Amino acid sequence: MESALEEAQNITYQARQLASEEQLMLYKKLLKPRLIEEKMLILLRQGKISxxxxxxxxxxxxxxxxxxxxxxxxxxxxxxxxxxxxxxxxxxxxxxxxxxxxxxxxxxxxxxxxxxxxxxxxxxxxxxxxxxxxxxxxxxxxxxxxxxxxxxxxxxxxxxxxxxxxxxxxxxxxxxxxxxxxxxxxxxxxxxxxxxxxxxxxxxxxxxxxxxxxxxxxxxxxxxxxxxxxxxxxxxxxxxxxxxxxxxxxxxxxxxxxxxxxxxxxxxxxxxxxAKKDPVENFKKYLIAEGVLTETEDEKLRKALKNEINTHLKKADALPQIASDIETELNDVYAAYTLKEEAPSQHTKELRFIDAISDGLKQSMQNFPELVIMGQDVADYGGVFKITENFVEEFGKNRVRNTPICESVIVSAAMGLSINKMKAVVEMQFADFVSTGFNPIVNYLAKVHYRWNQNADVVVRMPCGAGVGAGPFHSQTNEAWFTKTPGLKVVYPAFPVDAKGLLISAIQDPNPVMFFEHKALYRSIRQEVPTNYYNLPIGKAALLKSGEQLSIISFGAGIHWVLEVLEKHPEIKADVLDLRSLQPLDTAAIYKTVKKTGKVLIVQEDTMFGGIASEISALISENCFTHLDAPVCRVGSLDTPVPFEASLEADFLGKKRLEETLLKLLAF
Missing domain, CATH: 3.40.50.970 (Thiamin diphosphate (ThDP)-binding fold, Pyr/PP domains)
Structure with a gap:
């Protein structure tokens, strides 16, 4: 026995507390992957696995x-x-x-x-x-x-x-x-x-x-x-x-x-x-030296495992190849889900945008006991915008969890909660900070259902946007980072009623949702909001104004820019379409208004190049070209980072160029 163990580089097995049956069980479990690997290496050389x-x-x-x-x-x-x-x-x-x-x-x-x-x-x-x-x-x-x-x-x-x-x-x-x-x-x-x-x-x-x-x-x-x-x-x-x-x-x-x-x-x-410390061969020698295993028994075990491997290989070889089907591929990007409508009540209360968000979040916590909120300073402090203020008193710190400054692992932990039958809302303190949690969002949450049929029941709240003098690291509206990523839903409301109803829908939805909330709207926009727990469909735009002269398509703060300009120009009769959701996108509503007016202006706060407006413009050109009476026009912000000083920020924002562009399009 000693010579066998010396040959094994003196690996010391303290196995006597384990029964012989347990030692043999471990050996069988150890040998099986080794024999499979040896077979796989042969198949790899034969080109049968990649x-x-x-x-x-x-x-x-x-x-x-x-x-x-x-x-x-x-x-x-x-x-x-x-x-x-x-x-x-x-x-x-x-x-x-x-x-x-x-x-x-x-x-x-x-x-x-x-x-x-x-x-x-x-x-x-x-x-x-x-x-x-x-x-x-x-x-x-x-x-x-x-x-x-x-x-x-x-x-x-x-x-x-x-x-x-x-x-x-x-x-x-x-x-x-x-x-x-x-x-x-x-x-x-x-x-x-x-x-x-x-x-x-x-x-x-x-x-x-x-x-x-x-x-x-x-x-x-x-x-x-x-x-x-x-x-x-x-x-x-x-x-x-x-x-x-x-x-x-x-x-x-x-x-x-x-x-x-x-x-x-x-x-x-x-x-x-x-090589002398090989775990399989060393353990085999030890078991033989201890009388737990014989060479004959080992040979018999290896033969049985090889037969099992070969039998299952033949079964796998006989299975049909994948038949590619585009509809199936597209449908599997998201977990199947049908919204169960929760209608808004007639009883309303005037709320600011920020209060509507808080109300929707609180009612969702009440409705889903498995829902956990995670983010920096969201517990006792109530978040930097006070959206979760007093939540700890009602729901406790187990469900309203302060996190260290570590966006990546918190997004990943939200994925783990979903795997283990729970829901998560992650608050990015500012949407800009999502960059440090980008990898698990776009490579895990977005792809997991398509890859192996596991949903990511996660909402990432994104306080975003300029107009508040916060500078390059607290002012981006970075929705285009995510509309490009299959598997994510992207929601961007402009009004309190929509904010509450769509947030409730996002939390109900078993798929990952990036939920954008414009900071400049938090305390500046008020609306009568239903007091009950209600939802709104994700992927449906809202027609705010109706007119024959042109179509203006926007979302978020851009909608309010548009309404301000139209208030200044009551002679302009325009369709105003609030997208509310950017992924999925309500293309039917877009095409309907374009075909009606023949002129289109798309407004986004994001920088111009590569934004969602570019994609919408391309869709209109491909699907409504014969209905256009003018080129599709876009308004966006300058292709620079967001500056903080007031006059620089005003020049940066597309709002400054909106009126001029609108009038030019009308005159075309």
Whole structure:
């Protein structure tokens, strides 16, 4: 026995507290992904799969962590964690179908390898940007904690991913909120080809745990017994005493980042050393030395697993290929949803725009006990605009949550709440700050339903706009960043009645909604607003004025610019169309007014180039060209950042050029 263990680089297995059956169970779970990988590498060379990220040498981490979790606890793996999927007993033919891009996979051929999730098996796959994965785990764990469920969440990252800001944000939030998350770092020596000494300067990544006020552990990632027993011990404690834990698993990647990368950058001596620490072969030798396993039994087990693999491969090979259907592709971008109308009441109260937002948000909190509001200073302080003032008294700090300054992880956490059967409203303190949360919005929330049929029940509130002297970082109206992104809905009301009804609709909608609220309208616009809980359809424009001379199309503050100019010129008879929603866009209403008047002016506050007005102009040209009596005209702001000084800001805004452009169009 001693010679076998010496040959295994003296990996010490403390397995005697585990029954022989449990040790064999771990070995079977460890061997299965290894044999699958060996088969996949053959298929890759044969051109039967397109890509492979090998986890050979790291299987003990995936298997050990997943085996220590309860079956209904979420695990968030990376692209080298095949052992997570096999330990959760996903039928192999479905995995093979996924890698072949077939319908019986998990993404309908839309995403590859391990970029998918499955609620059935409580696995939430990664995206290539890595970092949001960690924040999603925070959100899943938060939902468990709010429901007082004794569940933990495990999330994986590599040592390279720990350099991303999302890593810091996720650990910090988990620590502050005491979330039961096991953060697993697979330190395998290289981020693609970059060695660890070029990635970070600390001796151990787990040392960072101290900075977040959380405990940390270093575990031999090639020792299946150590991984399983220590994670099991940690998990059991976390279920009773919720808090985050950081674990650094020391291991090595025996193959390239993906197979095309190769391993030429790795010194031969390092490869040889880690080859001797192979987790599968070492554990096999230990079990044989301990009399738990025989060579004959091992051969029999390998034969059975290979037969299972080959049987499922044949089943996957026989499955039909994806049949592309454009209608299906477009329909799957959003989760199917039909608005259940909640009619406005006759009883009204005069409210400012800001009060209507607050009213809609409060009534939504009352209607959805699973709804959580997150944002900077939204709790006791009530938000910088006081929209959530006094919410804590009614709903408590569990549901009205102050966040650290970390937009990215909070958006990701909102995604995690949606995965775990809750709703979220995230307040960007200013719409400009969304840039630091841009990645999870456009790459996770927007794409998740199309990728693997998971909705993102998230509303991101966006206080936006100029006219208040706030300068370049607090004045943008950046809706065009998001109207370009399939999978997001974009709502932009101009009046209190619409603001309340559309916010309620946005929260009811299971899809991600970017909800723009113009700051200059907050306290300047008043309206009689129904006092009840009512909704308005997203994607329906409102015709505010009717006339025969021309059509003016706008939204947000631009609508009020238009109404001011028309009040100054009562002789002008124009259709005024308030879009209210930019995605989906009410093209039917647009085409109807254009065909009626033959002249069109589109007004936006955003800078001119690349704004939503450009897209609307193109749609009109393509669909209503023969009805036009003049070129489509646009009014927008200067193509500069937003200046703060009053005269500069006035020159910047398209409002200054609106009247002149309108009169020129009329005279054409």
């Amino acid at each position: 890509k492979w990220f090998s986890g050979i040498g790291q299987e003990a981490i995936s298997v050990g962590v997943t085996a220590a979790l309860q079956k209904d606890e979420y695990v968030l793996p990376m692209h080298r964690n095949l052992g997570v999927f096999t330990t959760r007993n996903i039928p192999l033919y479905r995995l093979f179908a996924q890698w072949q891009g077939k319908p019986d996979g998990f993404t309908k051929g839309r995403d590859r390898s391990f970029h998918f999730g499955t609620q059935e098996y409580r696995i939430i796959g990664m995206i290539s940007h890595l970092g949001p994965q960690l924040g999603v785990a925070d959100g899943i764990a938060l939902a468990h904690k709010l429901r007082q469920e004794k569940k933990i969440t495990a999330v994986f990252t590599g040592e390279g991913g720990t350099s991303e800001g999302d890593f810091h944000e996720a650990l910090n939030v988990a620590s502050v909120w005491k979330l039961p998350v096991v953060f697993c770092i697979e330190n395998n020596g290289y981020g693609l080809s970059t060695p660890t000494n070029e990635q970070y300067a600390c001796e151990n990544l787990v040392d960072r745990a101290k900075g977040y006020g959380m405990e940390g552990h270093v575990i031999d990632g090639n020792n299946i017994i150590e991984v399983y027993t220590k994670v099991n011990e940690i998990a059991s404690d976390l279920r009773e005493n919720p808090r985050p834990v950081l674990i650094e698993f020391k291991t090595f990647r025996m193959r390239g980042h993906e197979e095309a990368s190769g391993t030429k950058y790795v010194p031969d001596s390092l490869m040889e050393m880690w």
